[in-house]
Amino acid sequence: MKNIKSIQDVINRRETEPLLKKAFEMAKAYKRAVNADCSVLGKDGHCVGSPDGLGNMFCSLCKKYSDSQEQDNDPSRFPCTDVHLDAVKESQRFGGIYIYMCERGFIYWTSPIFSYGHLVGSFICATVGIDREEAIESIQSMSRGEITYEEAKELLSQVSDATPERVQAMAQILLICAEHLSKGTDDYFETLKRRTEQQSQLSSEIHHLKDQQAAGMVMPGYPLDKERMLMAALRRGDNDTGRKILNELLGNLFFSNPDNFKYMQFRAIELVVLLSRAAFDPSTTEDSVLETNNRYLRRIQEAQNVEELTDILHIIVDRMASQIFSFRGARHAAALRRAERYIWENFSRKISLPEIAAASGLSAPYFSTIFKEEMGENLSSYLNRLRVEKASHLLTETMLSLSEIAGICGFEDQSWFSKIFKQYMGVSPGKYREYGGGLVPEVSEIHNTPS
Numbered sequence: 315m316k317n318i319k320s321i322q323d324v325i326n327r328r329e330t331e332p333l334l335k336k337a338f339e340m341a342k343a344y345k346r347a348v349n350a351d352c353s354v355l356g357k358d359g360h361c362v363g364s365p366d367g368l369g370n371m372f373c374s375l376c377k378k379y380s381d382s383q384e385q386d387n388d389p390s391r392f393p394c395t396d397v398h399l400d401a402v403k404e405s406q407r408f409g410g411i412y413i414y415m416c417e418r419g420f421i422y423w424t425s426p427i428f429s430y431g432h433l434v435g436s437f438i439c440a441t442v443g444i445d446r447e448e449a450i451e452s453i454q455s456m457s458r459g460e461i462t463y464e465e466a467k468e469l470l471s472q473v474s475d476a477t478p479e480r481v482q483a484m485a486q487i488l489l490i491c492a493e494h495l496s497k498g499t500d501d502y503f504e505t506l507k508r509r510t511e512q513q514s515q516l517s518s519e520i521h522h523l524k525d526q527q528a529a530g531m532v533m534p535g536y537p538l539d540k541e542r543m544l545m546a547a548l549r550r551g552d553n554d555t556g557r558k559i560l561n562e563l564l565g566n567l568f569f570s571n572p573d574n575f576k577y578m579q580f581r582a583i584e585l586v587v588l589l590s591r592a593a594f595d596p597s598t599t600e601d602s603v604l605e606t607n608n609r610y611l612r613r614i615q616e617a618q619n620v621e622e623l624t625d626i627l628h629i630i631v632d633r634m635a636s637q638i639f640s641f642r643g644a645r646h647a648a649a650l651r652r653a654e655r656y657i658w659e660n661f662s663r664k665i666s667l668p669e670i671a672a673a674s675g676l677s678a679p680y681f682s683t684i685f686k687e688e689m690g691e692n693l694s695s696y697l698n699r700l701r702v703e704k705a706s707h708l709l710t711e712t713m714l715s716l717s718e719i720a721g722i723c724g725f726e727d728q729s730w731f732s733k734i735f736k737q738y739m740g741v742s743p744g745k746y747r748e749y750g751g752g753l754v755p756e757v758s759e760i761h762n763t764p765s
Contacts, residue, residue, distance in 0.1 A: 330434040333497060334362045337427055340491055341437060348484050350441040350476070355402070357433050359395040375469075376418065379457045402426055402436045407621065409510035410492065410503050411485045418452045421476060423485040425492035437488050441476040505625070512561070512624050519565025537566050541585065545592055546690030548631070548638040551647065560631055564624055575620070582614045582627055589630065593637035646684050649674040653685070661700050662724045667693060701725060702738040709747040716743055 334354060341352040354362040376394060394416055401424050405412035413423045420440050427435045442449050446467075453466040461469075476484070493503050540563040547556040563585075571577050590607050610630050617623040656673035657665070670693065671681035686692045691699075701723040708719045720731035735743045 330356075330429060333427065333429055333495065334435050337435060337437065337495055338362050340495060344437075344439070344488065344491060348439075348487065350439050350484060352437060352439045352488075354427075354435055355398060355438055356435045359399045362435060375453060375456055375461075376416075379460070398422070398424065398436075398438050401438075402433070405436070406433070406506060407510070407513075409507040410489045413481060413485055418456060419448060420452075421481055423481060423488060425485070425489045427492055428496040430497060437492055439484065439488060441481065441484075442470060446470060446475070508628075509621050509625050512628060513621060515561045516565050516568065516620075516624060519561055520569045523565060523569045537563055540566070541588060543690035544631075545588070545638070546688055548589075548635050549592070549688060551635075553632070553635050556631060556635065557628065560627065564627065568620060575623075578620070578623060579614055579617065582623055583611055585627070586610050586614065586630055589634045589638065593634045646676075646688060649676050649681070650685070650688060653681070657697065657700065661697055662704070662722055664724060664726070665697075697724075698734050699738060702735055705731065705735060705743065706739065706746065709743055719743070 334356060337354045341354050344350075345352040356362055397414075397416060401412050401414050401422065404414075405424050405426050410425050411423065413421065415421055420442060422438060422440045424436050424438050426433055427437065449470055450463060450466040453469065454461055454463065489503075496503070540559055544556055544559045544563065547553070547559055567578055567581055586607070590610075610626075613626050614623065617626055653670050653674035656670055660669075667682060668678045671678040674681055676684065682693060685696075689696060705719050705723045705725075708714055708722065712719075714722070716731065717728045720726075720728045723731070725731035725734065732743055735746070739746060741749075
């Protein structure tokens with residue numbers, strides 16, 4: 315067993331060492347091009363290319379004047395090695411780029427280097443992120459006065475000042491270098507970027523739910539209605555709306571069960587089973603369907619965190635969408651678009667089913683049936699939801715009275731407006747306005763704020 319591991323280590327070194335040597339040369343060129351320090355770290359955090367790395371001035375000074383016990387035990391490590399390794403992990407979560415600041419006030423950015431899906435190292439770059447005088451003071455403090463003011467000033471002359479915009483631009487260039495250098499990972503960085511976008515959308519949804527909870531609104535349980543609306547969107551071929559609804563569904567699930575990942579997986583499995591039933595094709599063999607479903611379910615069970623679970627569900631939904639897509643829905647897509655356009659232009663007044671059906675070109679009874687089937691909710695619910703969304707905006711952005719808002723949004727009177735608004739938002743219009751749409755700090759956040 316030990317011999318097998320040794321052989322594998324040799325194979326890994328043969329694959330990674332040439333890659334890291336190229337990275338070292340690329341880092342030198344990058345340093346000359348952007349006038350910022352750049353080093354290459356192996357996956358264990360050791361500098362590549364020379365014992366002192368690429369002469370990363372800030373880390374080298376910190377290492378020289380540090381009295382770290384850990385450094386005494388391993389002279390090749392820097393006092394900030396763990397900080398940089400943690401940053402590399404974060405860069406994998408945030409699309410291949412992570413920008414951060416060390417305790418001395420210097421700005422760093424990093425991008426990971428991969429070989430066939432495995433991390434082999436990373437680029438670490440740095441520049442001055444604080445006022446020059448503060449940076450000089452930081453260097454003198456770090457050296458306990460051994461470096462004079464003039465010497466510190468001379469050292470800093472090697473790098474240029476960097477605005478946040480310039481740091482962002484240099485980080486993007488570094489990511490392009492890392493993507494170009496990495497082997498066998500054509501889709502890997504795209505996966506990182508996709509997951510970053512997914513988590514950003516989820517975060518927005520969870521913050522929205524937090525705002526609602528802080529405003530005293532009633533929090534619903536698992537949103538089964540969202541599942542129905544997701545299915546309806548996929549049946550009519552509206553994949554963009556389907557992804558949006560999936561994010562809303564996942565946001566609710568993660569917000570309600572932040573510490574119960576197993577429950578999240580259970581709900582994800584239920585959703586995939588529901589989708590697979592809708593996607594069932596009689597011409598496909600039962601064994602083929604079972605094999606596909608088992609593969610999807612196994613991936614969900616193997617997910618290690620929320621990021622992986624979210625990405626897997628999005629991939630599954632995208633792949634099943636074409637199978638769930640209803641030709642009947644496609645046939646009525648134009649009629650539904652005409653109806654939606656008419657509703658958006660006229661929902662601020664009282665409009666009837668026959669009016670909307672006429673705009674769509676279908677008979678009223680048939681349109682009513684098709685609308686519910688393809689949109690996932692009946693016409694009345696759809697209208698009320700649009701009106702409540704419009705009203706919630708007016709409540710927080712204007713000083714109009716409740717009766718005025720009721721009229722503008724197409725409600726019969728203020729009483730009916732208040733009833734429907736509370737039904738959808740869990741709180742009365744007056745309370746919603748009082749809390750600014752729920753944008754108030756949570757009690758727990760107030761108590762946990764450091765003094």
